[in-house]
Amino acid sequence: xxxxxxxxxxxxLKAATEARIGMGRSGAGLxxxxxxxxxxDHARAKEAVWSELDREALQESIADLGPVxxxxxxxxxxxxxxxxxxxLGRLLAPGAELPDASPGGxxxxxxxxxSAMAVKFNAAAVLRSLVPLLPGIGMDLSGIVLARQxxxxxxxxxxxxxxxxxxxxxxxxxxxxxxxxxxxxxxTWNPHAGMPNADRxxxxxxxxxxxxxxxxxxxxxxxxxxxxxxxASGLEMKTRLTALTKADG
Amino acid sequence: xxxxxxxxxxxxxxxxxxxLLAKASPHRSGDVLAGVAADGPVERLAAQMALAxxxxxxxxxxxxLGVDGDEVSDLIAAxxxxxxxxxxxxxxxxxxxxxxxxxxxxxxxxxxLKWGLTPEMVAAVSKICRVQDLIAIAAKVRVVTAFRTxxxxxxxxxxxxxxxxxxxxSRGIAASALDGLLMGSGDAVIGVNPATxxxxxxxxxxxxxxxLRQALEIPTQSCCLGHVTTAIAAMEAxxxxxxxxxxxxxxxxxxxxxxxxxxxxxxxTEAARALGRGTVGTNVMYFETGQGAALSAxxxxxxxxxxxxxxxxxxxxxxxxLLVNTVVGFIGPEYLFNGKEILRAGLEDHFCGKLLGLPMGxxxxxxxxxxxxPDDMDTLFVTLCSAGVNFVITVPxxxxxxxxxxxxxxxxxxxxxxxxxxxxxxxxxxxLNRIGLTDGAGRLQDAPPALAGHPGVAGLLEAHA
Numbered sequence: 153x154x155x156x157x158x159x160x161x162x163x164x165l166k167a168a169t170e171a172r173i174g175m176g177r178s179g180a181g182l183x184x185x186x187x188x189x190x191x192x193d194h195a196r197a198k199e200a201v202w203s204e205l206d207r208e209a210l211q212e213s214i215a216d217l218g219p220v221x222x223x224x225x226x227x228x229x230x231x232x233x234x235x236x237x238x239x240l241g242r243l244l245a246p247g248a249e250l251p252d253a254s255p256g257g258x259x260x261x262x263x264x265x266x267s268a269m270a271v272k273f274n275a276a277a278v279l280r281s282l283v284p285l286l287p288g289i290g291m292d293l294s295g296i297v298l299a300r301q302x303x304x305x306x307x308x309x310x311x312x313x314x315x316x317x318x319x320x321x322x323x324x325x326x327x328x329x330x331x332x333x334x335x336x337x338x339x340t341w342n343p344h345a346g347m348p349n350a351d352r353x354x355x356x357x358x359x360x361x362x363x364x365x366x367x368x369x370x371x372x373x374x375x376x377x378x379x380x381x382x383x384a385s386g387l388e389m390k391t392r393l394t395a396l397t398k399a400d401g
Numbered sequence: 402x403x404x405x406x407x408x409x410x411x412x413x414x415x416x417x418x419x420x421l422l423a424k425a426s427p428h429r430s431g432d433v434l435a436g437v438a439a440d441g442p443v444e445r446l447a448a449q450m451a452l453a454x455x456x457x458x459x460x461x462x463x464x465x466l467g468v469d470g471d472e473v474s475d476l477i478a479a480x481x482x483x484x485x486x487x488x489x490x491x492x493x494x495x496x497x498x499x500x501x502x503x504x505x506x507x508x509x510x511x512x513x514l515k516w517g518l519t520p521e522m523v524a525a526v527s528k529i530c531r532v533q534d535l536i537a538i539a540a541k542v543r544v545v546t547a548f549r550t551x552x553x554x555x556x557x558x559x560x561x562x563x564x565x566x567x568x569x570x571s572r573g574i575a576a577s578a579l580d581g582l583l584m585g586s587g588d589a590v591i592g593v594n595p596a597t598x599x600x601x602x603x604x605x606x607x608x609x610x611x612x613l614r615q616a617l618e619i620p621t622q623s624c625c626l627g628h629v630t631t632a633i634a635a636m637e638a639x640x641x642x643x644x645x646x647x648x649x650x651x652x653x654x655x656x657x658x659x660x661x662x663x664x665x666x667x668x669x670t671e672a673a674r675a676l677g678r679g680t681v682g683t684n685v686m687y688f689e690t691g692q693g694a695a696l697s698a699x700x701x702x703x704x705x706x707x708x709x710x711x712x713x714x715x716x717x718x719x720x721x722x723l724l725v726n727t728v729v730g731f732i733g734p735e736y737l738f739n740g741k742e743i744l745r746a747g748l749e750d751h752f753c754g755k756l757l758g759l760p761m762g763x764x765x766x767x768x769x770x771x772x773x774x775p776d777d778m779d780t781l782f783v784t785l786c787s788a789g790v791n792f793v794i795t796v797p798x799x800x801x802x803x804x805x806x807x808x809x810x811x812x813x814x815x816x817x818x819x820x821x822x823x824x825x826x827x828x829x830x831x832x833l834n835r836i837g838l839t840d841g842a843g844r845l846q847d848a849p850p851a852l853a854g855h856p857g858v859a860g861l862l863e864a865h866a
Contacts, residue, residue: 157848169573172798173580180816197769235734328805
C-alpha cells in the first residue's frame with residue numbers, strides 16, 4: 153500500500169536522517185516487517201535496562217590495569233527498586249572494598265547505570281586506553297571501582313573515601329531504540345557530597361558506531377588535564393577558563 | 402488544621418491539606434520517592450474520603466504550597482474570581498464530582514467556572530475520579546484556540562508534527578517534516594526541539610519551517626522549542642516566529658530551574674502577539690508541562706506531583722496559549738513507573754487542564770526504562786481521544802531520534818481519522834483535500850502529483866542538500 157509517489161519522494165531523503173521516515177503503511181498500520189523490527193529494537197532496549205552487571209568477568213579482564221575495588225549502592229532489591237529510587241542509587245552501601253590509595257589521584261568508577269550491556273561491551277576498552285594516558289598528564293590512578301546498581305553521584309562518595317582529586321564515572325546510559333549499549337563518562341574534579349550536576353563534564357554515546365572508546369579516553373584525559381589546571385570541573389571550569397583567556401588577552 | 406477519617410475504629414489523621422492531597426493521590430512512584438504517598442490502599446481511601454467531604458471553599462483559605470512570596474501561589478490567589486466560583490461555592494469536593502458528572506451540567510457551565518476554580522480544587526476532585534469519570538467530564542468541555550488553524554473543535558483531533566534531528570540538520574528536519582505532512586500530521590504545529598540553544602540555530606530552524614509552510618501554502622504554524630529568551634532574541638532579530646515555546650511548572654522555584662518568571666513569559670507573549678502573524682486567531686504561546694518536574698527540581702515543598710502539575714496550568718492559562726501539552730511518559734520510572742501510572746496521569750493532566758480552561762494536548766510517550774510499551778500507548782491514545790484531547794504529538798515510526806524516547810507515530814493520526822472519525826483542524830482539512838492528500842471522505846492518499854513534483858519542495862530540499 154501507499155508506495156508509488158510517496159515512496160519516490162521520501163526514499164532519496166532517508167539518508168538525511170536516522171528518523172524512520174517513509175516506512176509505508178497498510179491502512180493506519182505499519183507494514184508487518186517494520187512493526188516487528190520496531191518491537192525488536194524496543195525488546196533489546198528493555199533487556200539492556202534489566203541486565204545485571206557481571207562484575208567478576210569484568211574484574212578479571214582488567215586486573216592487569218591496577219588495583220580494582222568493589223562497591224554497591226544502597227539498592228538492595230534489584231533493578232525495579234533501582235529504577236524507582238535514584239536517591240538510594242547515589243548512596244554507598246557499607247562494606248565497600250576500596251583500594252588503598254595515596255591522596256590526590258584519579259579514581260575511575262565503572263557503574264552499571266541504566267545499561268549493564270553498555271559496560272559489558274565498552275568499559276574495558278575505555279579503561280585500556282585511558283589508564284595508560286594518566287601518567288602522561290601527571291596523574292596517578294587511585295584505583296578502579298566496579299559499582300553495582302549505581303547512579304553517577306555514587307562516584308563522589310567513592311572518590312571522597314579514596315581521597316581522589318578527580319573521579320571518572322563510566323556508566324551505562326538510558327538505552328535508545330537505535331543503541332542499547334551506549335556508555336557515558338562523567339568527569340568531576342574535587343568531588344564531594346552534594347556535588348551539583350552542573351559541576352560535572354559529560355561525554356556520551358561511547359560505543360561501536362558512536363564515539364570510539366579510544367577517542368573517548370583521549371577526551372577524558374584532555375578534560376582531566378584542564379580540570380587540574382583550573383582546579384574545577386563543569387560550569388566552574390568554563391568560567392575559570394574564560395577568565396584565564398581574558399587575562400591572557 | 403488537621404483532617405480525620407475513622408474507618409472501623411481506626412482513626413486516620415492528616416495534619417494539613419498538603420498531606421491530605423498527597424495521601425489521597427492514586428499510587429505513583431514519584432510520590433513514594435518524595436515520601437508523601439499514602440502508606441497503603443486503606444490509608445489512601447481514608448484520605449480520599451476526608452477529601453471528598455471537604456468544602457471546595459476550604460481551598461480559598463489555605464496556601465497549599467506554603468512558600469512565602471511564591472509568585473505562582475500569588476497568581477492563583479489573585480486570579481480567583483468569586484463570581485465565577487458561585488455556582489459550586491457551597492459544594493464539597495465529592496459533591497463537585499457529582500455536579501460535574503450530572504447530565505444537566507454541560508460544557509458551557511464547566512467552562513464558565515474557569516477563573517473560579519483553583520488548581521488545587523481541580524487536582525482534589527481528580528483524585529476521587531475513576532478513569533471513566535476523568536473521560537466523561539473532560540469530554541464535555543471544548544477549549545478552542547486559533548492561530549492559522551482552529552484547534553479544539555468538537556469531533557476533531559490535531560497533531561504536532563515533530564521533525565526532530567540529533568544535530569538540527571536542516572535537510573534532516575525538512576525530510577522528517579515532509580514525511581509527517583504526507584501522513585496528514587501538523588495542524589497543531591510543526592515544532593522542532595532543537596539539540597542546541599543558540600539564537601543562530603533557532604533563527605535557521607524557524608526560517609526553514611516557515612519556508613516549507615509558504616512553499617506548500619500550508620495553513621499551520623511552526624515553532625522551535627528553544628528557551629523563551631532565545632525566542633525573544635530571535636524575534637528581535639526579525640525571525641519568522643509564529644509560536645513561542647516554554648516548559649513551565651507549578652512553583653516559582655521550579656520555574657527558576659527552567660530559567661523563567663511570569664514577567665519573562667508576559668514579555669515573550671507580548672512580543673509574539675505584536676508580530677501579528679496569526680490569520681484566524683491570536684493565541685501565540687505553546688507550553689509543555691509534566692508531573693515530576695517540580696520534584697526533580699526539589700521545588701515541590703512536600704506537595705504531591707499531580708497537584709504541582711495542576712498548578713503549572715495556572716501559569717499557562719495566564720498567557721492564553723494556543724497549545725499546552727503534558728509530556729506524560731517522558732520523565733521516567735522514578736515519577737511514573739509503568740503503563741498504568743502513565744495512563745492515569747495522562748488522563749488526569751488532560752482533565753485538570755480542561756477544567757482550568759486550557760487547550761490541552763498530551764504527548765503520549767514512554768522511555769525505554771519505564772514498564773510500558775506500544776500497547777499502553779494505544780490505550781492512552783484512544784482513551785484521550787474519547788476524552789476530547791485537543792492534540793497529540795507524532796513522529797516518524799514512534800521513534801524520536803533526538804530526544805531518544807517513543808511518542809506516537811504519524812500512523813496513529815491516520816488511525817484517529819479513519820477508525821475514530823476525528824478530523825484535523827478545518828483549515829488544514831481543507832488544505833489536505835485541496836492538494837489531494839485526502840479524498841472527499843478524509844481518507845489519506847498517495848502523495849498527489851501536485852505535491853510530489855512541487856517546485857517549492859524540490860527547491861527547499863536542494864537548498865539544504
